[in-house]
Structure formats: C-alpha cells, structure tokens
Amino acid sequence: MNTGHRKLCKRYDVEGDAHCLTFSCFRRLPLFSRERSCLWMIRALQLGREKNQYDLWAYAIMPEHVHIVLLPQQGVRIRDILSTLKQSVSKHAILWLQRHSPGFLSQLEDLQPNGKRSYRFWQRGGGYDRNLRTLADVYEKIEYVHANPVRRGLARTPADWPWSSCRAWQTGEEIPITIDRDSLPYLMSDEVFPRRN
Numbered sequence: 292m293n294t295g296h297r298k299l300c301k302r303y304d305v306e307g308d309a310h311c312l313t314f315s316c317f318r319r320l321p322l323f324s325r326e327r328s329c330l331w332m333i334r335a336l337q338l339g340r341e342k343n344q345y346d347l348w349a350y351a352i353m354p355e356h357v358h359i360v361l362l363p364q365q366g367v368r369i370r371d372i373l374s375t376l377k378q379s380v381s382k383h384a385i386l387w388l389q390r391h392s393p394g395f396l397s398q399l400e401d402l403q404p405n406g407k408r409s410y411r412f413w414q415r416g417g418g419y420d421r422n423l424r425t426l427a428d429v430y431e432k433i434e435y436v437h438a439n440p441v442r443r444g445l446a447r448t449p450a451d452w453p454w455s456s457c458r459a460w461q462t463g464e465e466i467p468i469t470i471d472r473d474s475l476p477y478l479m480s481d482e483v484f485p486r487r488n
Contacts, residue, residue, distance in 0.1 A: 303422050310363065322384065336468055343364055344375060348362065351437060351439050351457075360432050437456070439455075
C-alpha cells in the first residue's frame, strides 16, 4: 500500500570519506539543456569551493541531473554542501524565469502537502549519496561520472562533453572550474581511503 511517504536518503557524514552525489531536476525536466543553467551549476560548484566546503574531484552536468565526486572538508556535512549548491542554482533559475520566461514557471510549480505553492528547480528528496571509502571506489566513480554523457549518447567520448571535469583531468586546464587534483591520492592499491586528521 502506498502511504505517500518518500523514501528518505540516508547520509553518513563519516569524517574523511569522499562522496559521490547525484541529484535530479524537478520532475526530471531537462533544466540543464541550456548553457546558462549549466553555468549557474558551475558557479555553485565554485561557491562551495570558495566557502572551503569540499575538494572537487569530478562532476558531470547532465540535462536533467548532476553527478559530483567530492571530499568534504573537516566538519562539513553533506546537507550543507547540497544546500549551497542547490539554493544557488534555484535562485538564479527562478529569477531568470520570472524576468524572461514567466510562462515556463508553471512547469516548476509544486503544490506542497500543506497547500502552499512554490517553484522547485530540484526534485524533492536527498538524491543519491554514496560514501567512497577506498581509492578504488573513488576512481571507479570518477570514471563512471565522466562516462555518463557517452552512455546517454550525448557525446562520442567523455572529453567531448563540455559540462564535465573530464577534459580538465586530461589536459590539466582549469576550465570551466578548478579540479582539486592535488588532494586526490594516486591509486596504488585498494587500501582504505586516507582519513584527514
């Protein structure tokens, strides 16, 4: 029997664990199909780095969802990182739509259980959050994130997709955002991921 309750995403804020995060646009709409919205996401990722919330290791902005591999800084909780990323993008998107395309706002309208109406850029719920405890897990997830546009038929090779960190890893260029490659240990064995002191 469906009680109408959403399945809650469990988060494990284990100090020193890297995370692979995935979160989706409201109603799985392709809200990242325009360059401007991808740039809002890039700016949000940069904002989190500037606030010293995490080291950014990989990302891919897909038309209707985002994948990120990161290492939270000591004492920073995943919910705070998600708040920084999601709120920044939502504010930019809703403001832009109010000014330039108010007719589209109806597609983002959300009637909440208490009767309140609001506009949502992001799908309700916490999305996907997986703790990565070994270097092998981290490297596997980075490869998975970079290959996502190819699996979806959006690019011929991972480096062809402009909204991921793949090219930055391959070329060393910090475009469109800096990747914190210096904090990612080399994969030498399947030892437990090194904890920060």
